[in-house]
Amino acid sequence: MLCLICTDRDVGYTYACDRCVDDTRRRLRELEQYALVLTLTAGPLRAGTSRRAPGYTSRSPARDDVVVMLDVRSAGGASVHRLHDPRDADEQPYRSILGSLAGIADWIREEQQVTRPSGPPQLVREVGYLLGQLAWCAQQQWIDELADDIRELHAQARQLAGDAPPRPLGTCIVVGCTGTVYPVQLRTVEGIHDGARCSICHRTYDGLDLVRLRVAQEAS
Numbered sequence: 238m239l240c241l242i243c244t245d246r247d248v249g250y251t252y253a254c255d256r257c258v259d260d261t262r263r264r265l266r267e268l269e270q271y272a273l274v275l276t277l278t279a280g281p282l283r284a285g286t287s288r289r290a291p292g293y294t295s296r297s298p299a300r301d302d303v304v305v306m307l308d309v310r311s312a313g314g315a316s317v318h319r320l321h322d323p324r325d326a327d328e329q330p331y332r333s334i335l336g337s338l339a340g341i342a343d344w345i346r347e348e349q350q351v352t353r354p355s356g357p358p359q360l361v362r363e364v365g366y367l368l369g370q371l372a373w374c375a376q377q378q379w380i381d382e383l384a385d386d387i388r389e390l391h392a393q394a395r396q397l398a399g400d401a402p403p404r405p406l407g408t409c410i411v412v413g414c415t416g417t418v419y420p421v422q423l424r425t426v427e428g429i430h431d432g433a434r435c436s437i438c439h440r441t442y443d444g445l446d447l448v449r450l451r452v453a454q455e456a457s
Contacts, residue, residue, distance in 0.1 A: 238252070240253050240254040241381040242254070242381050242384045243256070245438060250376075253380045253381070253384070257384060258372070258375050261384045261387055261388075262371055264387050265364050265367055265368055265387060266364070268387075269364050271334070271395060272334045272335070272360055278399075331397075332393065334394055335359075335360050337390050338367065338390075339363050341367065341387075342366050342367055345367070345370055345374065403420045405419055406420060406442075406447075406451075408453075408457070409437065409438060409440060410450055414438045415437065416435040416438055417437075420432070421433060423441055431443070
């Protein structure tokens with residue numbers, strides 16, 4: 238059986254391959270970091286209380302999109318735990334990081350018949366719980382929905398935090414693969430070094446492979 242997330246790798250008795258589970262685990266950890274960055278950037282873009290011209294429309298001095306992602310109440314748009322805020326009119330509204338992760342965690346607790354911890358949700362606690370349950374989630378048929386949900390939330394947080402994704406290096410040169418190759422840090426027995434990886438087949442590129450990739454893009 239193939240992984241339900243990447244639809245490329247054989248997974249045996251689970252529904253998600255190790256690489257896709259690791260990618261989801263990485264996004265969860267980075268969401269915790271992005272929340273900290275957004276907390277530091279949620280304030281006004283400029284200070285001052287100067288007199289405004291007639292007809293001036295008052296607007297929030299804070300970054301409203303960031304405030305939404307930091308507000309536990311704005312958890313609309315999640316798919317796995319079926320939460321939707323009727324106030325959200327956009328097709329892809331910004332979602333609360335903590336609210337969404339807490340909703341996913343509570344949904345998994347219900348599936349496992351585990352009691353929810355008392356008190357308000359806490360980001361460190363919810364992320365830690367989800368990290369610990371990913372192996373179990375990979376054995377459920379809805380793991381692709383969970384991964385997509387976290388990927389969407391991660392993309393929104395990454396955008397607002399100003400952490401632009403790397404520019405693609407080109408199309409994978411593996412025969413039959415249509416994936417895009419992105420620069421990454423590769424870990425080998427010799428240490429960590431710059432390289433690249435295909436988004437679909439996950440082939441890694443370094444050394445002469447990067448040269449071949451560049452030549453293939455120039456020839457296409």
